[in-house]
Amino acid sequence: MTDFPTGAETGPPSPRRSFDDLLGDCVHCGFCLPTCPTYVLWGEEMDSPRGRIHLMAQTRDDVLTPEVVQHFDRCLGCLACVSSCPSGVRYDSLIESTRARVEAEHQRGPRERLLRALVFALFPYRRRLDLLRGPLRAYRACGASAWLRRSGVLERVSPSLAAMERVAPPLRTVPALPGRLPAVGRRRAVVGLLTGCVQGSLLPQVNTATARVLASEGCEVLTPRAQGCCGALSAHSGRAAEAARFARATVETFERAGVDTVVVNSAGCGSSMKHYADVLAEAGAGPSWERRARALSARTADLTEFLVRLGPVAERHPLPVRAAYHDACHLSHGQGVRDQPRELLRAIPGLELLDLPDPDLCCGSAGVYNLLRPDAARELGDRKAGNLRSTGARLLVTGNPGCSLQIASAMERGGHPVSVAHPAQVLDASIRGLDASALLEDAP
Amino acid sequence: MPDAMTGPAALAPRLRAVCGADGVVTDPARRRTYESDGITYHSAVPGIVVLPETTGQVAAVVRLCAEHGVPFVPRGSGTGLSGGALPRPDGVLVVTSRMRRVIEVDIPNERAVVQPGVFNLDVTRAAAPHGYHYAPDPSSRQVCSVGGNIAENSGGAHCLKYGFTVNHVTGLEIVTPRGDVVRLGGKAPDAPGYDLIGVFVGSEGTLGIATEITVRLTRAPQRTSTLLAAFPTMDAGGRAVSAIIAAGVLPAAVEMMDALAVEAAEAAVRCGYPEGAGAVLIVELDGAAEDVAAQFEAVTALCRAAGAFAVRAADDPAERARIWKGRRSAFAAVGRISPAYIVQDGVVPRTALGGVLARISELSARSGIRVANVFHAGDGNLHPLVLFDDAEPGAAERAAEVSGAILDLCVEHGGSITGEHGVGVDKACHMPRMFSDDDLATMDLFRRAFDPDGIANPEKVLPTPRLCGERPGVVRGEHPLVASGQAELF
Numbered sequence: 007m008t009d010f011p012t013g014a015e016t017g018p019p020s021p022r023r024s025f026d027d028l029l030g031d032c033v034h035c036g037f038c039l040p041t042c043p044t045y046v047l048w049g050e051e052m053d054s055p056r057g058r059i060h061l062m063a064q065t066r067d068d069v070l071t072p073e074v075v076q077h078f079d080r081c082l083g084c085l086a087c088v089s090s091c092p093s094g095v096r097y098d099s100l101i102e103s104t105r106a107r108v109e110a111e112h113q114r115g116p117r118e119r120l121l122r123a124l125v126f127a128l129f130p131y132r133r134r135l136d137l138l139r140g141p142l143r144a145y146r147a148c149g150a151s152a153w154l155r156r157s158g159v160l161e162r163v164s165p166s167l168a169a170m171e172r173v174a175p176p177l178r179t180v181p182a183l184p185g186r187l188p189a190v191g192r193r194r195a196v197v198g199l200l201t202g203c204v205q206g207s208l209l210p211q212v213n214t215a216t217a218r219v220l221a222s223e224g225c226e227v228l229t230p231r232a233q234g235c236c237g238a239l240s241a242h243s244g245r246a247a248e249a250a251r252f253a254r255a256t257v258e259t260f261e262r263a264g265v266d267t268v269v270v271n272s273a274g275c276g277s278s279m280k281h282y283a284d285v286l287a288e289a290g291a292g293p294s295w296e297r298r299a300r301a302l303s304a305r306t307a308d309l310t311e312f313l314v315r316l317g318p319v320a321e322r323h324p325l326p327v328r329a330a331y332h333d334a335c336h337l338s339h340g341q342g343v344r345d346q347p348r349e350l351l352r353a354i355p356g357l358e359l360l361d362l363p364d365p366d367l368c369c370g371s372a373g374v375y376n377l378l379r380p381d382a383a384r385e386l387g388d389r390k391a392g393n394l395r396s397t398g399a400r401l402l403v404t405g406n407p408g409c410s411l412q413i414a415s416a417m418e419r420g421g422h423p424v425s426v427a428h429p430a431q432v433l434d435a436s437i438r439g440l441d442a443s444a445l446l447e448d449a450p
Numbered sequence: 451m452p453d454a455m456t457g458p459a460a461l462a463p464r465l466r467a468v469c470g471a472d473g474v475v476t477d478p479a480r481r482r483t484y485e486s487d488g489i490t491y492h493s494a495v496p497g498i499v500v501l502p503e504t505t506g507q508v509a510a511v512v513r514l515c516a517e518h519g520v521p522f523v524p525r526g527s528g529t530g531l532s533g534g535a536l537p538r539p540d541g542v543l544v545v546t547s548r549m550r551r552v553i554e555v556d557i558p559n560e561r562a563v564v565q566p567g568v569f570n571l572d573v574t575r576a577a578a579p580h581g582y583h584y585a586p587d588p589s590s591r592q593v594c595s596v597g598g599n600i601a602e603n604s605g606g607a608h609c610l611k612y613g614f615t616v617n618h619v620t621g622l623e624i625v626t627p628r629g630d631v632v633r634l635g636g637k638a639p640d641a642p643g644y645d646l647i648g649v650f651v652g653s654e655g656t657l658g659i660a661t662e663i664t665v666r667l668t669r670a671p672q673r674t675s676t677l678l679a680a681f682p683t684m685d686a687g688g689r690a691v692s693a694i695i696a697a698g699v700l701p702a703a704v705e706m707m708d709a710l711a712v713e714a715a716e717a718a719v720r721c722g723y724p725e726g727a728g729a730v731l732i733v734e735l736d737g738a739a740e741d742v743a744a745q746f747e748a749v750t751a752l753c754r755a756a757g758a759f760a761v762r763a764a765d766d767p768a769e770r771a772r773i774w775k776g777r778r779s780a781f782a783a784v785g786r787i788s789p790a791y792i793v794q795d796g797v798v799p800r801t802a803l804g805g806v807l808a809r810i811s812e813l814s815a816r817s818g819i820r821v822a823n824v825f826h827a828g829d830g831n832l833h834p835l836v837l838f839d840d841a842e843p844g845a846a847e848r849a850a851e852v853s854g855a856i857l858d859l860c861v862e863h864g865g866s867i868t869g870e871h872g873v874g875v876d877k878a879c880h881m882p883r884m885f886s887d888d889d890l891a892t893m894d895l896f897r898r899a900f901d902p903d904g905i906a907n908p909e910k911v912l913p914t915p916r917l918c919g920e921r922p923g924v925v926r927g928e929h930p931l932v933a934s935g936q937a938e939l940f
Contacts, residue, residue: 030789034490035782036529036593040569049547049567050475050501051528057483064479073477092718093785 022287023096025103026066031095032059038087038097043368043386044080052077055087055097062104070112078104080382082375083242084368085277085339098340099284105244106288125374126245130235130252132203180210187217187227194224194316198265200256200279202272203235205407212407215434216271216309222320222437223313227269233259236270238278238336241285242373250289253282257295257302268302271309271430273406274373277340279306308337310346310405310429318353323439325432326356327446330399332390332413334406335368347405347429354436360397364389371412387416395422401446402426458497458520458542465500465542468510473548475499484543487528487535488590489793491846492875496523496537503548505623505631505661512659513629515542521905524655526567526595531781531793532874534602534654534910541905544659546597552576553662560667561620561637566597566660570604573665582667585612588870589778600660603652605870607703607777608734610828612668614870616651621664624650627657627901637664654872655907657900671736674702675746676770679753680727680760684708684823687729688804690756691827694733695800697752699745704828705732710787711780711822711835718783721776724760731758731827732777780824781835788820788837790846792853795871796860800830809859810834819845819852831869832860858883873911879918881911 036056039045044053051057058081061074078101087097114122128134183201197220201213217227237252256279260268270276278285282299291299307315331351337343351359370376370386390413394402402417402424404410410426417424425446435445465474475481476498485493497520502508515522521541528535537543549565552572556562557580562573570591573584587606588594594604600622605614612618621635634650635641650657681687687706694701707715707730712723723730731753735745746763753761764770776783784791798806807823814821822835834856838849857867857880867873867880881890894912898904909917 031785033782033785034486035488036527037782039527039593051483052480060483061479064482071479074479092779092782
C-alpha cells in the first residue's frame with residue numbers, strides 16, 4: 007500500500023505543482039477502478055477515478071456541462087484511488103481543484119443550490135448544530151421519528167432530508183470539556199484537542215472519552231474554547247474560500263494554545279488539517295500563511311497515531327467483546343493510519359478484533375455526501391452493513407463521526423442494529439475498567 | 451465523422467430499448483472517456499457506448515450491428531496493452547463491466563462460472579475460502595476482466611508452471627458476430643471435435659464476445675516459498691535462471707527486473723528490494739511441503755553460484771505480498787521515473803535472453819532512450835519498458851522506433867512479437883515480420899468464417915492497408931483461396 011504523504015513534512019515547502027502537471031501523472035492503467043466505490047456501484051468509466059481524470063483533462067479549457075459535472079459530484083472523495091495508484095497520482099488535489107472550479111463556474115439547479123446552502127449553513131457551525139439538539143431530542147422522544155420513518159413521507163418529499171433524519175443520532179448530554187484537563191500522574195505531553203462540529207455537537211461523549219484517555223496516558227489536554235470548524239467539509243466540496251477561512255482560524259487558535267500536538271479524533275478533520283497548506287493555496291493564500299499551515303500540519307496527529315507513538319502507561323482492563331474495526335477513508339487513505347487503531351484495540355485484554363471484508367470500500371458517508379447523494383450513499387451503506395453482519399461482531403469501532411452515524415443507520419435499516427463506538431470510547435472503557443455492556447449500550 | 455443518420459448514433463433509440471437509457475452513452479465527453487484502453491497512444495472516440503448486463507442484451511446489440519453493418523468492439527476493464535479494445539468512431543463499443551457476477555463456484559468439479567466483466571482476482575477471491583484459486587494471474591489481475599483475459603489469452607507470472615488462460619477455460623458461452631448465442635464445451639474437460647475454445651481464446655474480439663466463462667479452479671499448493679535474489683548484473687541473473695531450469699526445477703514463477711525497473715517499483719510501493727542490484731530475481735516455488743523445501747535449497751545454491759550477492763526468503767504472506775507488489779506495480783510505477791513510456795511484450799527462447807538483453811542495451815545507448823526491463827524470465831517473455839518524455843519533440847517517435855526494433859530482435863532470435871498482451875491494433879503491422887502472406891491470408895479466411903461481414907473488432911490482429919500502408923500481397927476483394935476454388939465462404 008502506498009503511503010499517502012501526510013503533509014507533515016517539515017522541510018522547505020516544495021513548489022506547488024500545477025493542475026496540468028498533476029493530470030499528466032495518470033498513465034491510464036486502471037488499477038484504481040476496483041477500489042472506487044462508484045465504479046463498484048455502476049461499472050462505468052466516467053464514474054471511476056481514471057474516467058474522472060480523463061474528464062478533467064478534456065474539459066481543462068472547455069465549459070463544464072451538467073453531463074460532466076454530475077460525475078465529479080458523484081465522487082465520494084474517499085481517496086481509495088490514491089492508495090491504489092502505482093503512479094502516485096494526486097487525485098485528492100485534482101478533485102479538490104476541480105470541485106472549486108465547479109463551484110466557481112457551474113450553475114446548479116435551484117433545488118440543488120438550496121440543499122447545499124442549507125447543509126453548509128448548518129454543519130460547519132457548532133452553535134447552530136447545538137441549537138438543533140433540543141428540537142431533535144423532543145422529536146425523538148415524542149415518537150414522531152419512528153412514525154416518520156415507517157410512513158416514508160420524508161423519502162418521497164426529499165431523499166436528502168430523509169437521509170439527514172436517518173443518520174441523526176439519539177442525543178446524549180455530557181458535561182462540557184474543561185479548558186484544561188491535567189495529566190494523570192507524570193505529565194508526558196501537552197496536547198490540544200480539536201472538538202469538531204459534528205463530533206462535538208452530536209457525539210460529545212467521544213470527545214469526553216478522548217480527553218479522559220489522553221489524560222490517563224499522561225497528557226495535559228487543552229481544549230481551546232474559541233475553536234470552530236476545521237474546514238474539511240467545505241474543502242471537500244469545493245468551497246475553497248470558506249475552507250481557507252476556517253483553516254486560518256484553526257491555525258490561529260492552536261498557535262495561541264501553545265501545545266506540542268494537536269490531537270484530532272475525527273478522520274475527515276485530521277486529513278484536512280494535515281493538508282492545510284494545500285487548502286490555503288487553493289484559495290490563494292500567501293507564503294507566510296502556507297508556512298504557518300505547514301507548521302500546524304506537522305503537529306497534527308490522529309488520536310490513535312499519537313497514542314501509539316506515545317506508548318501506553320495506563321493499565322488496560324479486560325473488555326470481552328467481539329468487535330470489528332472499520333477504516334474511515336480519511337484515516338486509511340487520507341492519512342495512512344491503518345495499523346495504529348488495530349494495535350491499540352488488540353492490546354485490550356479479552357477484545358476479539360474481527361476483520362471486515364472489503365475494508366477499503368467507503369461506507370458512503372463521505373462528509374456530507376450521504377446528504378447530497380442519498381441513493382448512492384444508501385447502497386454503499388447497505389454493502390458495508392452486509393459485510394459487518396458477516397463478521398458477527400457486536401460492536402463496530404470506527405474513528406470518524408460520519409462513518410459511525412452512516413453505518414449505525416444502515417444496520418438499523420437492515421433490521422440488525424449494532425453498537426458503534428469510537429476507539430477512544432473503547433480505550434476509555436478498558437482503562438476505567440467498565441463492563442463491556444456499558445459500551446454496547448453507550449454507543450450512538 | 452460518421453453520418454448521424456446512418457452511423458451508430460442512428461442506432462441509439464434501438465440500443466436504449468435493449469440496454470435501457472442508463473446503458474447507452476451518447477454524450478460526447480462521456481463517450482470520450484472510453485477513447486483508449488491501457489495504452490493511450492492509440493485513441494479513437496467510440497461512435498456510441500453500450501453497457502449491457504445480460505447475454506441477451508449483448509446478443510441483441512450485436513444483431514443490431516450485424517443488421518446495419520455497423521462495426522462493434524468489445525471492451526472489458528480497459529487495461530489491455532495492445533489497443534485490442536481501441537474503439538471505432540463509426541462503431542459501437544460493447545463494454546462488459548456491468549456483467550460481473552460470479553454465477554457459480556463448483557468446488558467438487560473444480561470449476562467456476564463467471565460473467566465476462568468479473569475481475570480476474572475476484573475469481574480467486576470467490577474460490578479462496580475453499581482452498582482454491584484461479585491460476586492465470588496477469589499483473590493487472592485486480593482490475594482486468596476475465597472476458598478480456600479470454601480475448602487476449604492473458605498470461606501472468608505463474609503461467610510458467612500453470613499455463614496461460616487457454617489452459618484454464620473449459621466452457622464458453624459466446625455471442626457470434628451475427629448475434630447468435632453459442633455454447634462451447636462445459637465443465638467437462640476436452641470436448642470432442644475441433645477445439646473451438648482453443649480457437650476463441652486469444653481471438654481478441656474478432657470472433658465474437660464471450661458472455662459466460664467456465665474456468666478451472668486450481669487447488670492452492672500445500673506450501674509456497676518465495677525467494678528474492680539480487681545479482682550485480684542482468685547476465686548473472688540470466689545464468690541463474692538457466693541453471694535453475696537445467697537442474698530440473700519447475701518454479702511456479704521466475705521473474706527478473708533490472709535496476710531501472712527496481713528503482714521505479716521502490717519509488718511506487720517501497721517493496722524493500724536489495725539495494726545496488728543490477729538485476730533482481732523473484733523465484734516462487736510451490737507444491738508439497740517436502741518438495742518445496744528441497745527445491746528451495748537447490749535454487750538458493752544455484753543463485754549464489756551464479757553470483758547472487760543477496761538471497762532473501764519470504765515464507766510469510768505479508769513479506770511475499772510485498773515482493774510481488776513491487777513486481778506487479780512495475781508497469782505503472784515507471785510513471786514515477788518517466789513522463790511517458792511504452793510497455794513492450796515479446797518472447798525469445800530462454801537461452802537467447804542474454805544476447806537479446808545485450809542488444810537492447812546497445813539500442814538504448816545508441817538512441818538515448820532509456821529501457822527498463824521486467825520479464826517472466828522462466829519462459830523468455832520480455833517486457834521492456836521504453837521510457838521517453840512526451841513533451842520533447844521527436845522523443846515519442848524515437849521511442850516507438852526502439853520499441854519496434856526490440857520486436858525485430860525477438861523475431862530474429864526465433865521468438866515472437868507478443869507473449870501475452872496480444873496483437874491488437876498496436877502490433878498488427880508487425881504480423882508480417884512473423885508470418886508469410888499465405889499465413890496471413892489463411893488466418894483472414896478463418897476469421898471470415900465467423901465474421902463474414904468483418905464487423906467484429908475490425909482492423910485488429912491482422913494487418914490492413916489503412917493501418918499499415920499499401921503492401922504487396924495484402925488481400926483485398928475476393929480471397930485467392932476462394933478464387934482458386936480451394937476454399938469457400940459459408
